[in-house]
Amino acid sequence: MACSKAWTRHVDEKILTEHFGLANLYEIEAYLERGGYRAVTKALQEMTPDGIMDEVKKAGLRGRGGAGFPAGMKWSFVPKTSDKPKYLCVNADEGEPGTFKDRYILTHNPHLLIEGIIIASFSVGIHAAYVYIRGEYEAVAQRLEQALAQAAQKGYLGKSILETGFDLDVFVHRGAGAYICGEETALLESLEGKRGHPRLKPPFPATVGLFQCPTVINNVETLANIPAIIQKGAPWFLDKGLAKDGGTRIFGVSGPVVRPGIYELPVGTSLREIIYTHAGGLKPGKKLKAVIPGGMSAPILKADEIDIKMDFDSLAGVGSMLGSAAVIVIDEATPILDVLKKVAKFYAHESCGQCTPCRIGTSWIHKIIKRMSAGHGEKGDVDELVRLASNIKGKTLCPMGDAASLPVLSLAQKFKNELESCLKDGSG
Amino acid sequence: MIRSLGYFWELIKGSLITARHFVVNMWFHTLKLFGIKTKRRGAVTIQYPEQKKALASRHRSLQRLLKRQDLKPRCVSCMLCVTVCPSECIYVEAAEDPDPDIQKYPSTFIIDLSRCCFCGFCVEACPEDAIRMDTGKIDLAQSTRQDLIYDLDKLLK
Amino acid sequence: MESAGMKIVIDDRPVEVEEGTTILQAAKQAGLHIPHLCFHPAFVPEGSCRICLVEIEGLPKLELACATAVRDGMKISTQSPRVREARRGVLEFLMADHPLDCPICDKAGECKLQDYYQEYGLFEGAFKEAKEKRDKIIKIAEKLILDRERCILCTRCVRFLSEITKTQELGVFRRGIHSEISTYEDAPVQNNYSGNLVDLCPVGAITDTEFRFKTRTWFLAQSESICPLCSRGCNIYVDYHPGFTRIPGTAKIYRIRARENLEVNGRWICDFGRYGFPSLEKDRGDKILWKKEGRDTIMSWEKILSLLAEKLRPRHRTKNTSNIAVVANTWMTNEELFLFKKIFKDDLGLKKIFFADPRPGSGDGFLLQAERTPNARAAKEMGLELNPVNLDDLSKNTDVLIIFGPFLADLHDPSSLKNDLDKIRTKVLVSSHRSGLESYVDFILPASGILEKTGSLTNRDGLVQKFSAVCPPCGDSRPEWSVLIELAKELRINAGYYSRLTQPEVILKEMGKEIAFFR
């Protein structure tokens, strides 16, 4: 992924990426200069934990990880009267292909996340937070650890933050390269030092989570939004987006567009606008074929379906999903079978192997597609793919089964003719 | 009494029928004896050891065990033939084969022909097509019981 | 009742269950079987096999029956087309990664995968790709072999070792399709309960070298019995092969499995019991012998019993029984101990009653007990004192000695046994096994092995458990209770009483009348 300077392009008021242009924003001094940690001060000194929670609820902040569960609501599920310690887990295991937003946040503005962690922990009553960071993000993790050290030095972390008596320790935990650990319960298992296998739900992590204790798990981007909500208020935040889905989202655009990169845009911006206006359209000579709107696990949209608002509900309405808002653009020159092969290979490789449909189904699908792409496709293989994917969908322990089956289903259904033509002429 | 007379007429008819058979067959036998070949034979009997009737393709004769390419028996001693055998004439003992792809092979495979009723169920049941009854051997009489017990060596031949 | 019970409907059958019951358990109460592979009632549900999916009215997705707790008013369908289709789909996946080597699989016949395929599958395999190749013979324990191709990763074995034995020798390694069960760095499964993994494995992935390739499961007759090897009294299944009519020696016990009894052994048995059965069948005595002037004469039961009775009767008549000694053991059933007590203690009034039991071993703190005899508690409850054999007391002024059981040979060294027993004129041995005692005695009466008789045993906690014969008696042998009754009849003591006791059940009932403990 070519790292471009796309984030500098101003379209509207930014929340997260406002100061990304600054080269040393990750240093706490630079951050403090830009008004950093003011939200923490405000939250800890002026607001009550419940007040913060209400504010977040009112802001309509939905989880940025993929499922889009309202963040304030998630916090409120944590039992208040529990004698067990509570934990905050930050999901920075950004494994979804096409997604790279958290990496930018953590690279450029790790203190924004730290601020969010402190406010969220204060609101829920947490004294230990874990940042589960993808193992491949070694440099990012180091930068985060540096930022944490700086924040602790400045008294924003550790014992009695800002003399309020509120203690908080933040730990960075590096993942070991398993996609499944982006799933919250698998993440917890992994954090506990076990094999990253998803847990059965219920019980939900809010009641029985890390080390069997109540646990809040939030995405990096979700938490990074918190300081702005505290500082500027819920109505302002809500105003940025839609009625039930406040704020902005960082869309990561990849593929053969003129300017691939991340774009912080209000929730509800149309996909066409993102691709053609912000990302500069496709590269000369390329023609849009399809778009995967929300990371690899989102069902694909054909070129004529891109006039759609990019928010959770609108995309769900057309059978796709916003997910992590990673827009993957596919041009006409790319054979769908190749896309399918990549998708299938990824999920076959990343299935944790715990439950049957996903463990065997994904590898079966991958084997069929490999055979198809080797030119040995047989009649009925596409239908077989659809059948197998529907047998996985909704029958697995964790959402990865859906994540693995939905793209296959949508590709196989929407591009059936193209795939079947591969069978006939025998070319991949 | 009258009924009895009718009965006597039938008796005569009966002996005429047997007599006709005798005369007709005798005629052809006699012709044969003098070397005159006619299409009709005097008897339907086949002189078995000299003349052999071609066996039907699905005829069930003496069992044999098939071999793999490496000359080991194909049998994996699943004992389905033992299970299905109605006369309990098959006895199999399994042993562990060093080849993990084969794993199980019969260390003993006995068919007691003195019990076998040649129903062919064992052939039907075999999942490996390891046993067949297509040797065409039907002269199985032996003078001792022990000779009728076919073991692995005999069956693999 | 309203508060405690939750009224739910499963497949149009209304059931009332307790709060916190899972759908699977509720269905069991309703008499329905929901297929499950990874679920085992003793473990925390894992929810990984996905075959127990059921449809709950009002919920968009199919839910796991093994892990979902019922809610009041739930309407559950376990046989709707959607459910069947889902199960079929899961089965198809499982089959696609399963070697289908049923002909050589020892689980065939009792394999869950086979059962469910019969019930829900019966499809033509659509899997055209190459199957995954995995290791098929991995020795994970002294007696266990793991076949990774057959493994369906239900992780029951892993969970057994982490939740029950807490030894955690097995784990799941690698991921996705390459996931596999393995030991940690070749440290084998080493605990006294490893044999349970074979019972637990729903397919044939873990097999047992003792049973592997020996026979097929459908030849075996499964009988319920009690493990006699320690005083725990674990409930077991004994799988017995009635044998091939023409091949001698094929009728035998092939394996022992755990039988569920939550009061005694839960769902497990120890390896000591599981693999101890060959000793029950080995070295059996099966002939009635009289060593008349040094030569073995084969006798009939009638003759030998009347011979014995002739030796005992005059002493009984004259109330001169001080020179009779008997040695019993607590491998005898309740009924036998009772008869033993009735005849020798009450009727004959013997003073020299000794017990020779196997030497105690060491317990493992879970099921296996140090006391390696199944019925010591019953003897105590009957008022018999478990006096150990003192050879001096035994042989002093003794004319007739009757020994029950072979254990005396283990307790004393042969030379002292010979010295002391030679002092006694008439020595009778009633034993199921050959032990070396044969050479010292004059009369040898073969007794049936414990698995060949019917009766009851009292375990260390005082639980009286009935069991019935697994296989016919070996050779000419007879159970001790029948020997005792016949002897009593020959002695003509209390004739009416003993002739009424025709069956172990009758004896047990009689015991209940006389001893409150057995009521």
Added chain:
Amino acid sequence: MDIVIVLIKIVLALVWFLVLTLYLTWLERKESAVIQDRVGANRASIFGIRILGLFQPFADAIKMIFKEDFVPAFSKKFLHTLAPFLSFFFVAICITAMPFGNDIMVGGRTISLQIFDANVGLLFVLAMLSLGIYGILLSGWASNNRYSLLGGIRGAAQLISYEVALGLSLVGLIMVFPSLKLSEIVQSQGGLLFGFLPKWGVFLQPLGFIIFLFAALAETKRVPFDLPEGESEIIGFFTEYGGLKWGLFMMTDFMEIIIVSTLLTTLFFGGWQVPWLSADGFQFPWGGQWQMARWLVIIFQVLAFNIKVFFFCWLQILIRWTYPRFRYDQLMDMGWKLLVPLSLVNIVGTGLLLMVIK
């Protein structure tokens, strides 16, 4: 000299009789085979030479000789052994009364081709046949087997019943040819009836012939009258016999066939008489004449006798392979309610006819 001649005659007759018996067993097998579209026994060979299985009787004989001579426990060994010999003897002795041909002249001596031409030859034969019952009864009783005993008793009852019909059926014949001497009966069948028809008993006594045929068949104890034996189902009198003793019973059976055939020939089919053949040659009723040497005529006559006997043997075997066995009540019904009354009718009818003619 006479004794020598008689001895020669005895030897010749016995050889004839036994060889015929021997080959009747072969004939039985072969004939039944031909009737049933089979080939029949053809395996017995001497040095690989088979000749239509003609060695089969020898093979049988060897087999029977070498079989165990078994006597059941608790049975009377003597009686058990005696029984087959009795049966055999009483049948074998019947051959003495049979005229094989006309008298021949050898060196001025007249020699009749008959061992013993008794005045009461016919009665002698009937008596000897009746005595055969003792063999059956004895074997049944000596076997110490209640099934065999029942078989023997069944046999005795059957034979006694048919004896009556057998005897009565011949009364008419004796009235027509007023002699009991078999040679005379044959001699008197040499004439012609109505100028062309041979004056054979069958034409003079058709009803008598039929009754005699049935009764004689019953006397042989073969299918359909094999209730005494009932080989496979009802168990017969010789169940406890094996080897050569059983072989004697078997031979007795075949010898009875021959005796019945010779009797039929002698009594009803002109014995050695050839139609229109007188001592000088043929004199055909339409006037033709064919002079023949004396010895040629004798040969013709002996041949005719043999052919007739063979024919009846063949016929009896044919009958045996045609009919199923009678039920016991049917058997008794036929004997007592059909054959005996019919033979009485025959006697009365013959008597009346003779009275009318005279």
